[in-house]
Amino acid sequence: MKYNFFFSQNKTPQNQPLPGRKAEMTQGRSGGWMFKADIWQLLRRCLLIGTANGAYYAGKHELTQEFVDVIQEAIKINPRRVAGEIRYASDGRSINNSTPIFALVLLSMGETPEAKQAFIETFPKVVRTGSHFYEWLNYTKAMRGFGKIIREVGKAWLSNEDVKGLAYQLLKYQQRQGFSSRDALRLFHVKPPTTDHDLLFNWVMNGWDKLPSGIPSEALKQIWWYEWLKRHPDQTHKAISQGHLTHEMVAPVGKMNKQAWQLLFNEMPVGAMLRNLGSLTELGVLAANERKNIEQVAQVLNNRKHLKKGRIHPIDVLKALKTYQSGGRLGRSQKTWTPVPRIVDILEAAIELSFDVIEPTNKVFLHAIDISSSMSWNTVSSIGLTCCEIATVMALVTAKAEKHYVIRGFSTEFIDLNITAKDSFQTAMQKANNQNFGGTDASVAYEWMIRHKIKADMICFWTDNETWAGSKHPCRALAEYRQKINPKIKGVYITLAPYNITLVDPNDDNSWDIAGFDPGTPRLIQLLAKGEL
Numbered sequence: 001m002k003y004n005f006f007f008s009q010n011k012t013p014q015n016q017p018l019p020g021r022k023a024e025m026t027q028g029r030s031g032g033w034m035f036k037a038d039i040w041q042l043l044r045r046c047l048l049i050g051t052a053n054g055a056y057y058a059g060k061h062e063l064t065q066e067f068v069d070v071i072q073e074a075i076k077i078n079p080r081r082v083a084g085e086i087r088y089a090s091d092g093r094s095i096n097n098s099t100p101i102f103a104l105v106l107l108s109m110g111e112t113p114e115a116k117q118a119f120i121e122t123f124p125k126v127v128r129t130g131s132h133f134y135e136w137l138n139y140t141k142a143m144r145g146f147g148k149i150i151r152e153v154g155k156a157w158l159s160n161e162d163v164k165g166l167a168y169q170l171l172k173y174q175q176r177q178g179f180s181s182r183d184a185l186r187l188f189h190v191k192p193p194t195t196d197h198d199l200l201f202n203w204v205m206n207g208w209d210k211l212p213s214g215i216p217s218e219a220l221k222q223i224w225w226y227e228w229l230k231r232h233p234d235q236t237h238k239a240i241s242q243g244h245l246t247h248e249m250v251a252p253v254g255k256m257n258k259q260a261w262q263l264l265f266n267e268m269p270v271g272a273m274l275r276n277l278g279s280l281t282e283l284g285v286l287a288a289n290e291r292k293n294i295e296q297v298a299q300v301l302n303n304r305k306h307l308k309k310g311r312i313h314p315i316d317v318l319k320a321l322k323t324y325q326s327g328g329r330l331g332r333s334q335k336t337w338t339p340v341p342r343i344v345d346i347l348e349a350a351i352e353l354s355f356d357v358i359e360p361t362n363k364v365f366l367h368a369i370d371i372s373s374s375m376s377w378n379t380v381s382s383i384g385l386t387c388c389e390i391a392t393v394m395a396l397v398t399a400k401a402e403k404h405y406v407i408r409g410f411s412t413e414f415i416d417l418n419i420t421a422k423d424s425f426q427t428a429m430q431k432a433n434n435q436n437f438g439g440t441d442a443s444v445a446y447e448w449m450i451r452h453k454i455k456a457d458m459i460c461f462w463t464d465n466e467t468w469a470g471s472k473h474p475c476r477a478l479a480e481y482r483q484k485i486n487p488k489i490k491g492v493y494i495t496l497a498p499y500n501i502t503l504v505d506p507n508d509d510n511s512w513d514i515a516g517f518d519p520g521t522p523r524l525i526q527l528l529a530k531g532e533l
Contacts, residue, residue, distance in 0.1 A: 011471065012472070012473060012476070013470065013471045013472070014033060014441070014443075014468050014469065014470045014471075014473055015031050015032055018473055018475075018476075024036065024506065026500065026501060028465070028466050028468065029058055029466065030374070030439075031468045032468025033473075034465060034501040034502060034503055035503070035504060035506060036500065037495075037499070037500050037502040039070055039073060039074050039077070040074070040081070041513055042070050042498070043070055043082070043085055044088075045497075045499075045515040046063075046066075046070065046071075046099065046103075046498045047085055047089035047094055047100060047103060047515075048089055048094050048515045048516065048517050049095065049497065049498045049515065049516055049517055050094070051063035051067045051099070051498050052098065066498075071103055071106045071107075072106060075106065075107060075115050076110075079107065079112065080118050082103070082107055083122040085103075086103050086107065086126060087100075087122055087126065089103075090125065090126045092311035092312070092519065093313070093517075093518050094517075095313060095315050095517055096313075097126070098135065101126060101127065101135050101139060102139055104119065104123065104126050104127070105136065105139045105143050105144065106143075107122065108140070108144065108149060108150065109143070116149055119153075120149065120153060123153045123156075123157075124157065127157065129169055130169035130172060130173030130176070130181070131173045131176050133157060133169070133173075134175070134177040135177050137154075137183075137184065138177035138179060146187060151188055154187065155188045155189075155190050158188060159190055159192075159193050159197065161193075163194065163219040163220075166197075167200050167223055168222060170204060171222055171223055171226055171249055172246055172249060173248075182205055185201055185205060186205075196216075196219045199216050199217070199220055200219070203220070207227075208227050211227050211228060211231060212224065221244075222244065222245060222249070224243070225239050225242060225243025225244075225245060226239075226249050229243070229253050230253045233253060234255065236250060236255045236260050237263055239254065240254075240260060240263040240264060241263055247264045247272065247276070250264065257283075258285060261279070261280060261283050261285050262285050262293075265285050265293065265296070266296075270300050270309075270312055271310050271312065271316075273297065274312065274317065274320045275320070277297075277324050278323065278327075278328055278333055278335055278337050279333070279337075281324075281337040281338070281340060282335045286340055286343060287340060288341075288342070294342050294343070294346075298346050301317075301346050301349075302349050302350055302353060304353045304354075307354050312350075312354055313354065313519060314351055314354040314393070314397075314519050316354075317347060318351055318389070318390070318425070320347055321351065321425065321426065322385065322426075324339055324343060324347060325339050325344055344426075348425055348426070351393065351397070351425050352400060352425075355394075355397045355522050355523075356519055356523040357398070357401040357523055358523055358527075359401075360402050360403050361526050362404070363402070363404065363457035363458055364404040364405070364455065364457045365399065365402055365406070365459075365460065366406045366445070367395040367398065367405065367406065367459075367462065368408060368409070368410050368442070368445040368459060368460065368462070369391050369392055369395055369408070369409045369417065369462045369463075370387075370388070370410060370440060370442075370461070370462060370463035370496075371409035371411050371415075371417075371435045371437070372411040372412075372437070372438055372439055372440040372466075374464055374466055375387045375464060376388050376436035388433055388436060389429040389432065390496065390516070390517065391432075391462035391496055391516075392428050392429050392432040392462075393425050393428065393429065394462060394494065394522065395419075396421070398521075399419075399421050400421045401522060401526065405421075406454070406456075408445070408448075409432060409435050410440075410441065410444050410445050411436075411438035411439060411441070412438045412444065412470075413438070414444040414447070415435060418431060419432070438469075439469035440463070440464075440466055440467045441468075441469040441470035442463065442470070442474040442477075442503060443470040443473065443474045444470065445459065445461070445477075446459075446474070446478055446480065447472075449481055450480065450481055450484055450485060453485060455486045456489055457488070457489060457490065458491075458529045459490075459491050460494060461491070461492070461493045462496060462516075463493065463494070463495070463503070464495070464496050464497035464499065465493070465497065465499055465501050466497075466499070466501070467503065475504075478505075490510045490511070490529065491511040491512070492511070492525055493513050494515075494516050494525075495513060495515055496516040496517070512528060
């Protein structure tokens with residue numbers, strides 16, 4: 001009887017740890033053994049992906065508790081690095097700002113002076129709007145209470161020297177998350193630093209029983225017109241035109257019709273436009289014969305600078321596309337509309353523009369999209385965006401920037417998805433979703449490349465990392481591919497779920513783990529392919 005089988009690491013199935021490396025590995029929730037993600041990898045994943053929606057293998061409570069544990073441990077190690085990660089995620093890279101705000105509250109609970117100082121410096125860079133401010137108040141009340149450091153940043157936010165900007169936020173977001181602007185002023189006992197602050201705070205606390213005969217100051221112009229509209233709701237159009245009010249300000253007190261929406265549309269910022277495409281279409285503001293308005297949408301949504309300034313995440317555009325094309329069947333809206341084809345085209349272009357890419361690298365890419373059952377689970381939003389759909393879109397963006405690529409899907413097989421750069425994002429998503437099946441085995445991609453002698457420069461896995469169904473670990477399959485086909489191939493694993501596992505062998509200098517949903521991911525992949533990182 002021979003025992004050579006025991007020493008052959010290449011034959012170790014994924015439901016067992018690699019011999020001699022168990023201490024570096026952990027068993028995933030699916031049962032497969034993978035390498036442990038380090039604390040900074042996991043922190044970035046949680047910040048960019050979020051945990052509040054749960055995932056296929058773990059619920060939102062379990063994932064969020066893990067996130068809390070990770071960030072608290074990271075704060076003990078290096079609070080300034082944590083603050084940097086929070087700012088990085090908050091600057092248009094996280095799906096939304098809720099996760100960075102949640103992490104910011106945890107940072108404020110750090111016990112060291114370094115943690116508290118990092119919180120103070122980071123706060124205004126993350127809490128930028130009234131909506132952010134109320135959400136932060138809500139989390140703070142639930143998790144720690146309002147101590148000295150909280151009162152310090154709260155007072156500073158409400159004493160912003162840009163009174164016009166502050167008035168805009170307090171008017172646009174009069175209450176959210178169980179807090180109102182009046183609650184905030186009472187909580188922080190803010191002393192108005194200027195006359196305009198005094199007038200603004202007086203309006204917040206007491207309102208205007210009697211409308212001033214004239215606009216008190218430029219800083220309070222919108223508030224004056226809002227109060228004027230409350231008294232003259234039949235003159236909504238005048239208030240919008242002269243007061244430059246937003247739809248959040250007008251809708252509760254004015255009379256909304258097509259003309260009112262047209263006036264709002266004329267000055268609508270990129271985020272509001274993206275959210276209101278359906279309403280604008282239902283009212284006829286956006287229609288095939290409204291060419292001027294259609295071109296205005298194109299000028300805003302197909303402008304990379306506008307998208308970046310508005311911190312529009314690609315997933316925001318992807319959700320808008322899917323919602324808009326549904327005609328109102330998806331999302332929370334009670335309205336219905338007939339989609340305008342040109343708007344669909346504009347949204348398709350906006351998705352690509354919302355990512356960060358560079359010139360073609362002239363390298364050969366193979367994109368392996370996880371199409372196993374776990375990737376079809378709705379982990380991202382209430383309108384049916386799956387990890388598989390998002391992975392497909394991100395892979396397609398990268399492919400569109402390159403000349404030489406292959407896009408295939410893996411579960412327990414490695415199949416051709418028939419996706420090319422000529423596909424729209426919508427058709428690509430449909431092709432990938434139509435193939436969701438089975439368990440997960442990332443090694444099948446390497447086995448297929450070996451069998452067909454495919455020489456790629458870069459292989460990109462878009463996955464939740466829960467590989468478990470194969471007879472060989474992916475890192476061993478990669479080593480075999482390098483030995484037989486291309487020793488210089490680089491591997492990138494784009495993680496689309498906030499788990500504490502990775503497929504990257506920590507001893508492999510030519511493999512990288514990247515947190516998913518970052519708009520800069522395609523550019524990062526290209527730089528890695530060129531050897532510039």
